[in-house]
Amino acid sequence: MNSEFSFKNYKDFSGQIEIESPGRINLIGEHTDYNNGFVMPTAIDKKIYFKLRKNDPVSLCRLYSETYNSSFEFSLEKIEKSENAWENYILGVVNEIQKLGKQLSGFDCVLKSELPIGAGISSSAALECGLASGLNELFDLQLSKIDIIELAQRAEHNFVGSNCGIMDQYASVMSKKDHLILLDCESLDAEYIPADFKNCKILLLNTRVSHSLADSEYNTRRQECEEGIRIIAEDNPQVKSLRDVDEQLLESHRDKLPGKIYERCSYVIEENIRVLKAAEAIKRGDLEKFGELMCASHDGLQHRYEVSCSELDFLVDLSRDKNFIHGARMMGGGFGGCTINLIEVDKIDDFIQEADKAYFKEFGIHPEPIIVEADAGTIIYKN
């Protein structure tokens, strides 16, 4: 670390630009984004905070994360993948900005995070989009919000190795306070729906597990869906994604589709229908129906898409028989992370205690309860 950059403290660093970059939740619509389908995420009031400023060395970039007491520096002339996971998000973003032919020069950046890593609330998208937004302002790169979203997604594909969809980056940048986004991942048309949960709140229970197969299985699911499309498109050349396949068309190809591939495709088609029904339900204030759809989503993810795990299933099962929890399911890519629960406010404390006791008894781990509000996307301050 260059001795001139000795900040070990977020508070004392004075940035020219400050960014608040939120994590996200997803109410319903899981593993549908990379299938050109529908999702219903929103940013949350838990964020990564950045301060950035230009520095003198022309191509030297220096970063420090207060949360992880970790720092690193690199030259803009030599961007290569790192062994260290969080560095790849940074390097990937810088690399994608350079690929667009945009001119950067050296910068210093300090950050701190409220987002637990591996909890499925998109600390990665918050990191990528926050840095991209900060550099956009600092160097006047003239990138639109959609440019930022898409370059952050490419950074994840090319530097981190996860072939993620667009949901997390979109939600982190584009959300509006107290609203859910009904996002069509094909057209990127978004409808903002008031997050009116009446006497309920959103409680996340972090399993605190993140099984190592998460990334490889994620990419495998994506390939399985692509294989389904390839088979269906053989005699239906208009089919480009699962968005173009309805239940009838899928059923007519059942014999040609290997069992697992059929299950994956069928789950995605059903989940898209559920998202649209959920949007109608929340608009008419029908939380019971909304919750039912969340539970059905979990069933599909557990049994047909097979991306859940025993820890997630345990917490969802615990929620299921409670009449004060309207819906519960795993959230995000799966194989760990959080469950999302739509729970009546006055029952939250008791349920957290019950879940803590039961989960600890079963797995020897205390789950982390996180109560979240639907919040705004990226916020930028210029000093």
Ligand code: GAF
């Ligand atoms: C992860 C991915 F990053 C998203 O794009 C999405 O596919 C999600 O898993 C599953 O819905 O968060």
